[in-house]
Amino acid sequence: MTAHSRLNPSFFRGVEPVSGNRLRLLQSGAEFFPALIAAIDAARDEIHLETYIFNADSSAAAVRDALIDAARRGVQVCVLIDGVGSRDLPTDWLDALKTAGASVRAYRPLVGNGWRSNPRSLRRLHRKLAVIDARIAFIGGMNLIDDFEPIPLAAPRLDYSVEVRGPLLVPVHRSVRHLWRLVAFTQLQGRGRTVAIEPSWPTDGHVRAAFVVRDNFAHRRDIERVYLAALALARDEIVIANAYFLPGHRFRKLLKKAAARGVPVHLLVQGHTDHLFFQAAARALYRDLLAAGVNIYEFKASELHAKVAVVDGHWATVGSSNIDPFSLLLAREANLVVDDAGFARDLRQRLQQALDQSVALDPADWQRRSWPRRMLSWLAYGGVRLMVGLAGAGRLI
Incomplete structure (x- = not known):
């Protein structure tokens, strides 16, 4: 694997990384929850927390x-x-939080029959962010839910978050404050009291990283673009672990082109799933990818919820965005994109452990897959496309 001192700026595709950060990769709830709670316990001024799922279980409690x-x-x-x-x-x-003095707001609460009556309600807050005292942030894919909920498997859910200290706090802090105010405005709520606080950080950080968001305004394609740029420029290896993998044509084309030029491409996907319909849709794409030389592994040791990737041993991303139309075209998402060999090596080693616990799909078996199964997968894929179209997101990428 080639050791790069610094990646080509094109790997970031219009997103400017900043230097001087200190990052710590956290895997699953056993590492994430103690770190988050310790930061909350040390807070003195302000806590912003965003999550898709706040579940009623012991870890979230x-x-x-x-x-x-x-x-x-x-x-x-x-x-x-x-x-x-x-x-x-x-x-x-909710009452306990509010009685204590915390403010709780819901992003786009459902009205009536939900997306069936209004498909645009598929536009969700899928970010998992916490910023404490503007001095430490957590960015990743982990909801506030126990590792063994709702699927009681033998091993903890595989997911990641990153503890961030450094100048990257400036855009992260700005983003959570902006979204908080925006939700208050759209729901005709007052801004409430605010704390005058500026981000601060230690001076011993050395990691280059960028905070990349997806919204329905100025940053509609940012996460997609950095992924596509990394795939297009890959020369040594591509490793992607993604819970809900349903990429569009451009993404699939770049994976196949990378494999054709001799780049090993490893794709880790769910073996156990809580969305059988979505898994059936994703499997419609496996036959073609496997035939092109992409290696696909199904993770069955526990539930895979990760949304991470490592490219060429130096570029890495950890975040909330799946590689599917709901994340890339509809939801509010937040990813960390890192240019650092040490961080990428740590994530790559953890992913190798997951790959070793996975089942490699046999291209020959998928070529022989029965036509009824292939038809069911393509019907599910068409159903996903229909939902995305009704939600107003346009074509799949």
Whole structure:
């Protein structure tokens, strides 16, 4: 694997990375929840937390209790949950947070029959972000849900988040504050009290990284673009682990072109899934990718929820965005894109452990797959395309 001192700027495709950051990769709830709770416990001024799922379980309860304690000691606590993903959050949990002084807002709460009556309600808040005192942030794919919920498997859910300290806090902090104010405006709520606080960080960081978001305004294609640029420029290796993998034509074409020029391409996808319909749709694409030389592995040791990638041993991304039309065309997402060999090596080694626990799909078997199964997969794929079209997102990429 080639060691690059610094990547070609084209790998970031219009997104400007900043130097001087200190990053720590966190895997699954055993590493993520203690780090998040410790940061909340140390908060003195302000906490912003965004999540798609806030589940009523023991791991999420520990975060809830830490937020309540912070609010009681005078910290401004702002919790933004998604109106679909967190729709089952118990009323007594919400009341306890609000009684303590925390502010809780729901992004695009469902009205009536949800997306069936209004397909645009598929535009969700899928970001998983926390910013504490504008001095530490957590960016990744982990919701506030226990690793063994809702699928009680033998091993914890495979997912990642990154603890960030450094100048990258400036755009992250700006982003969470902006979205908080935007939701308040659209729901005709007051801005509430604000804390005058500026990001601060240690001076010993050395990692170059960029904060990349997807929204329906100025950053509609940013996450897609950095992925496509990395695939187009890859020379040594591509490793992608993605829970919901349903890329469009351009993405698939670049994967196949990379394999054709001799780049090993490893794709880790779900073996166990909580969305059988979506898995059936994704499998419509496997036959063609396998025939082109892309290696596909199904992770069956536990639930795969990761949205990460490593390219050429130096470029890496960790975030909330799946490689599917809902993430890339509809939802609000946030990814960290990193240019650092040490960080990429750490993530690559963890992914290798997952690959070793996975089942490699046999191209010959998929070429012989029965036509009824292929037809069901393509019908599911067409159903996904229809939903995306009704939601107003246009074509798949």
